[in-house]
Amino acid sequence: MDQLAARKHERNAPDDRIDWRKIARLVHLSRALDELEEKRLVPEKKVLYQFSARGHDMAQVLLGTQLTGRHDATCGYYRSRPLLLSLGVDPVDALGSAMGRAGGYSDGRDIGVVFNYPNLSGASALPMCGGVGAQYTPTAGWAQAMKYHADTLGRKEYATDIGVVLGGDGSVASNGFWAALTVATTQELPMLFYIEDNGFGISVPSTVQTPGGNIAANLASWKNLAIFDGDGCDPAEAARLVQDAVSFVREERKPALLRLTVPRLQGHSFQDTQTYKSEETVRREWERDPLPRLKEFLVPAVMTVEEWEASENAARELAERAREAAEARPAADPASVTRHVFFDGEMQTMGGQHPGGYASPATSQEPDTSGPRINMVTAIRRTLDHEMAINERVVMFGEDIGPKGGVHAVTLGLQEKFGKERVFDTSLSEEGIIGRAVGMALAGLVPVPEIQFRKYAEPATEQLNDCGTIRWRTNNRFAAPVVVRMPGGFFKCGDPWHSQTNEVAFVHQPGWKVAVPSNAEDAVGLLRTSIRGNDPVIFFEHRAMLDHAWARRAYPGDNFALPFGEAKLTRTGTDITIVTWGAMVQRCEEAAEGISADVIDLRTLMPWDREAVLASVAKTHRCLIVHEDLETGGFGAEIAAVVADKAFMDLDAPVSRLTMPDIPSAHNPILLDWAVPSTERIAKRIAELLEF
Ligand SMILES: Cc1ncc(C[n+]2csc(CCOP(=O)(O)OP(=O)(O)O)c2C)c(N)n1
Incomplete structure (x- = not known):
């Protein structure tokens, strides 16, 4: 053999750093599970959604076996079961989850292909x-947390751990891909983008997702991104590329993108008959099947044909035993399905500061009222400052919150005090801000991101919604308690962008707690409870109250914390109950001047204090709800429904709502004042109800 041929032979020989028998075993297992589902469990209607991984499997297994870091984490998608198997997921859990049975990934709450795997002694799969x-x-958030744990907190055991995200060629057109790419490459995070290019997103060709169809080629000149690109069906090439890409990210602590071409050998899902592919395309795809190529590669170089066949048979037997065990699992008790929306005292396995052992200092509900009155901006800043000082896991980020101190000056001076790793500006991507916060929380940090204005949370809607459901859909295996601060509501003028409140949208998303403080003291108490808590919180800062004289209170103390779901009676009386929150509290108090009224500041909308409202209505027999948000579907509708349902016999007048009309906020102050409930109009409505 001449030298060149010898080198070529060496390159194509099985790399002896890889446990090829394990690779073969896992690919065989993945195929056996796919086959079992397709031939038996789907036709028997025991599995309702099935996504074959055939064709993607070998490369994924090669990737999974490289994820050896104790804190490595990967976030995949519905075709990622081979990867999961290679991380050590029990095939009984895999099939049991596919059948929606008790236990497994979600206790039957989520589709079996939507998985998670908390692993305290090795690589995890994020929800x-x-x-x-x-x-x-x-995943970008996880990678940033690895860097934070290692570099900022000096925990060297995190110094080589990485985040690995899996996505198809269709997914590279999504907002999330670009948001994460920007985050990872601007901040140089140890993150691998692993793109499985099978040429189709369901039926849409990859040329529609990225020009020319090759995302790796298109990103060749992207700064701070190492590119690896090749054939995911060729065992030698795929193994080399996977190893190179993973080691690059692990050693260089920088992002990389690895694109592997693979065939999708079945329809997108079991139901998909692939009529959009020509026979020729299907034939060519089967020609690329990595399994026979793996066999050719390993037999006889690594194993005999008998050993290969034995591996196949063992996989089939294992899959069959897993099926039996999975089918023996019952469905979960239906009554348990309402559990784990919020933390109920039973600790999640991963995510949040609490599994990491953080114990909050003792708190008090007694405010210290002796100090000078400070505005809400200062009160919030002081609370953030204290919580950051006592807990090194607290991190803050958002648009302009660094040197500028935020557009409302809430974070002024905090970067200077705590450093750029703990308080930092982000790219202008709300999906990036919230998604990254989720990953950081999953990795045990306490992210307190800022959304510049409530309306600009919209680009993050998907991440917000998904964050709220993590605890429930993983059956308490994971939780991501993040505290999202966002200002909103009218100010000296209005407009459709900066003045929206729409807090009710968050109340309607399972898993989120929602705080709407009206004054500096409550803001301190609720923010502290949020940061020391174990659930995601939307912390709404009303623009009109941030520097309002009425909202100024004494700083209530470093351990003052308020429980959620406990309203405050800011005035007490006998003739009418006025329920409100946020900027309307001050106006309701003014309007109730000279009247015997209970004014109830709800302070939190999720949970909300029904008991306080119902007890008050039982006393006053009248109920007025005042809020700034629009009337139709506003939170007042919920309160009115509960009062009508639970206090019907107590009422001497209809439950009434005074709100903005169903319009966006108007800019001109005259138009705005007409729309937002004013003290005069609240007083008028109170008088009408008292006379009813
Ligand atoms: C945000 C969103 N839009 C649309 C869908 C429906 N959908 C599910 S998979 C898919 C195609 C994804 O293709 P690709 O990323 O290439 O992965 P592949 O299935 O080819 O492995 C679509 C459109 C979805 N699940 N989520």
Whole structure:
């Protein structure tokens, strides 16, 4: 053999750093599970959604076996079962979850292909989502957390751990992909983008997702991104590329993108008959099947044909035993399905500061009222400052919150005090901000991101929604308690962009707690409870109250914390109950001047204090709800429904709502004042109800 041929032979020989028998065993197992589902469990209607991984399997197994870091984490998508198997997921859990049985990934709450795998002694699979692209930004957050643990907190055991995200060629067109790419490459995070290019997103060719169809080629000149690109069906090439890409990210602590071409050997899902592919395309795809190529590669170089066949048979037997065990699992008790929306005292396995052992200092509900009155901006800043000082896991980020101190000056001076790693500006991507926060929370940090204005949370809607459901859909295996601060509501003028409140949208998303403080003291108490808590919180900062004289209170103390779901009676009386929150509290108090009224400041909308409202209505027999948000579907509708349902016999007048009309906020102050409930109009409505 001449030298060149020898080198070529060496390159194509099985790399002896890889446990090829294990690779063969896992690919065989993945195929056996796919086959079992397709031939038996789907036709028997025991599995309702099935996504074959055939064709993607070998390369994924090669990737999974490289994820050896104790804190490595990967976030995949519905075709990622081979990867999961290679991380050590029990095939009984894999099939049991596919059948929606008790236990497994979600206790039957989520589709079996939407998985998660908390692993305290090796690589974990972060909770994946059904939405294509939603996996990217949380993985960037995980990678950033690895860097934070290692570099900022000096925990060397995190110094080589990485985040790995899996996505198809269709997913590279998603907002999440671009948001995460920007985050990872601007901040140089140890993150691998692993793109499985099978040429189709369901039926849409990859040329529609990225020009020319090759995302790796298109990103060749992207700064701070190492590119690896090749054939995911060729065992030698795929193994080399996977090893090179993973080691690059691990050693260089920088992002990389690895694109591997693979065939999708079945329809997108079991139901998909692939009529959009020509026979020729299907034939060519089967020609690329990595399994016979793996056999050719390993037999006889690594194993005999008998050993290969034995591996295949063992996989079939294992799959069959797993099926029996999975089928023996019952469905979960239906009554348990309402559990784990919020933390109920039973600790999640991963995510949040609490599994990491953080114990909050003792708190008090007694405010210290002796100090000078400070505005809400200062009160919030002081609370953030204190919580950052006592807990090194707290991190803050958002648009302009660094040197500028935020457009409302809430974070002024905090970067200077705590450093750029703990308080930092982000790229202008709300999906990036919230998704990254989710990944950081999953990795044990306490992210307190800022959304510049409530309306600008919209680009992050998917991440917000998915964050709220993590605890429930993983059956308490994971939780991502993040505290999202966002200002909103009218100010000296209005407009459709900066003045929206729409807090009710968050109340309607399972898993989120929602705080709407009206004054500096409550803001301190609720923010502290949020940061020390174990659930995601939307912390709404009303623009009109941030520097309002009425909202100024004494700083209530470093351990003052308020429980959620406990309203405050800011005035007490006998003739009418006025329920409100946020900027309307001050106006309701003014309007109730000279009247015997209970004014109830709800302070939190999720949970909300029904008991306080019902007890007050039982006393006053009248109920007025005042809020700034629009009337139709506003939170007042919920309160009115509960009062009508639970206090019907107590009422001497109809439950009444005074709100903005169903219009966006108007800019001109005259138009705005007409729309937002004013003290005069509240007083008028009170008088009408008292006379009813
Ligand atoms: C945000 C979102 N839009 C649409 C869908 C429906 N959908 C599911 S998979 C898919 C195609 C994804 O293709 P690709 O990323 O290439 O992965 P592949 O299935 O080819 O492995 C689509 C459109 C979805 N799940 N999420």
